[in-house]
Amino acid sequence: MSYKKGYKFEWEVKKFLEKKGYYVIRSAGSKKPDIIAGKEGNIIVVECKYTAKSKLYLLKDEVNNLIYVASMFRAKPIYLIKKKNSGLFVVEIHHLKELDGHYFFVDLDKLKNKLKIE
Numbered sequence: 001m002s003y004k005k006g007y008k009f010e011w012e013v014k015k016f017l018e019k020k021g022y023y024v025i026r027s028a029g030s031k032k033p034d035i036i037a038g039k040e041g042n043i044i045v046v047e048c049k050y051t052a053k054s055k056l057y058l059l060k061d062e063v064n065n066l067i068y069v070a071s072m073f074r075a076k077p078i079y080l081i082k083k084k085n086s087g088l089f090v091v092e093i094h095h096l097k098e099l100d101g102h103y104f105f106v107d108l109d110k111l112k113n114k115l116k117i118e
Contacts, residue, residue: 010034010048013080017046033066036073043075052084054109058096063104067093083108 013035014024022037022044035046047066049056058079070077079091089108096104 005050006048009050009082012082013046013048032062033069033077036069036075038075043073045070045073045075045077047077047079049079049081050084051081051108054083054107056081056106056108057099058104058106060098060102060104063093063096079106081106081108 010026014026017024017035017037020039022039024035024037026035027033032047033045034048035044037044037046045066047062049058066077066079069075077093079089081089081091083089086108089111091106091108091111095111096106099105
């Protein structure tokens with residue numbers, strides 16, 4: 001994802017979560033994760049992705065870092081993925097399939113949970 005698209009999408013996610021009543025902190029630049037948000041004791045650590053493809057490959061180190069940071073806040077790690085012309089998907093860690101030791105994989109077309117964040 002280009003920096004400009006990524007930046008715009010992260011701000012869209014930030015505004016969306018704020019409208020849902022979350023207090024949101026966005027990490028500037030290319031630091032990971034992108035967003036930490038909390039509402040009534042419910043904390044989520046979010047990595048934002050934008051793709052035109054149905055199949056998304058994520059580096060194992062990136063996924064493990066998201067899990068680690070979330071554990072520091074006793075938070076839930078999630079990916080918010082915007083698929084071009086298909087809307088937003090919430091991808092939890094258990095949706096990811098591990099490949100060859102270096103990547104995780106998710107097929108967005110097989111997910112039934114388009115955006116549900118409470």
